[in-house]
Amino acid sequence: MEVCAARAPGKIILAGEHAVVHGSAAVAAAIDLYTRCSLCLMPLADDEAAATLELDLKDPGLAFSWPCGRLREVLLTDEAAGAREARPCSPDRLASIARLLEEHEIPEAKIWLSAGLSAFLFLYTSILGCRPGKVTVSSDLPMGSGLGSSAAFCVSMSGVLLTAAGVVTAVGGISGEGMGWELVGKDDLELVNRWAFQGEKIIHGKPSGIDNAVSTFGSMIKFKKGELTNLKSSNPVKMLITDTRVGRNTKALVAGVSERASRHSDAMASVFNAVNSISEEVSSIVELAANDEIAITSKEEKLAELMEMNQGLLQCMGVSHSSIETVLRTTLKFNLVSKLTGAGGGGCVLTLIPTMLSNLVLEKVIAELESHSFRCFKVEVGGQGLQVCQGGCSYFNGDVV
Ligand SMILES: Nc1ncnc2c1ncn2[C@@H]1O[C@H](COP(=O)(O)OP(=O)(O)O)[C@@H](O)[C@H]1O
């Protein structure tokens, strides 16, 4: 029995969501909330008929199992066609995967999981073929809330599968972490990112690629048309995240913005252009601050103003929501600026926390937000991306410990 694991972080988008799908720049950063995937690869069984692929999703509390023979029969594939090159999922293959999912009873209330399950079956069978194994997934991230759970799912899944395939290797431990998590080299990260993007396409329809990129590479990045720039920041910005707990689906919101863009192409092109300028300004402020060329309070004032402008433009795109407006009004009472993060339509909101804000006031803000049944997270911004645990990781009851 061969065990390996991977973990990948969620993200916040400081500026540029949605517009980034249409070619504008955006700025995003990894956060210290992770999705973990472990894989226990079973030896090729003597009893062929008994061989299964199992998936245990801890967060929705659902487990799935497919006989390997059935996978081979429906997907018309056995061996993986080569993990070293990421391939898109063809419409025929997606239709075959949908047939495999129909054979499972997914509760109606959790039907939104189908997209994640399709991405899983595509990534597993493309990278490892129809080999028997057990994959377990657990996450700190709320699902469908704008913190990039879909990308963290695809990155950690691609990471663990490519590690098991022997294509990705760990390069060394992380100091101060006793869990056996190791970093991955740049070329291997590039490959994981390309596979994860193919998974995100199944979940999002038309992703920009920013979420999988920041989850893979970590840190704070500027992203434009697939090009990634690492932003060096000596004083990471402090953000409070509020989850409105209003569920929504990124694929539908992205499609809604595209439809508005096709109805009002000139007006929306100007909106996307304005967002591009905001993201460019946000990224240069972050970098100037890293070189100490700007006082911290001036940096925070500028960022706050740009966040406020970006929120206004997201309203123009039609992706705000009454719950988001409640967070904006609540934090404004404390002179704090907020904007939605991710696809909007509910989900999470970012509030910039100035360095000078006392803990007492911050606790009051949180208490007032939580009185609306929202949930607040204090997160570290700009940390590591994908990490893997290759052999030597302890495996207990489906969890890597
Ligand atoms: N831990 C997980 N277990 C199972 N599916 C997941 C997990 N994390 C994400 N997903 C998949 O990703 C979808 C949410 O993606 P999305 O709508 O893009 O929201 P976000 O990426 O902001 O969380 C879920 O509906 C599910 O299909």
Ligand SMILES: C[C@@](O)(CCOP(=O)(O)O)CC(=O)O
């Ligand atoms: C709206 C978008 O810019 C970000 C979506 O992020 P999330 O899935 O809501 O975490 C879409 C994308 O860039 O692919």
Ligand SMILES: [Mg+2]
């Ligand atoms: Mg997503």
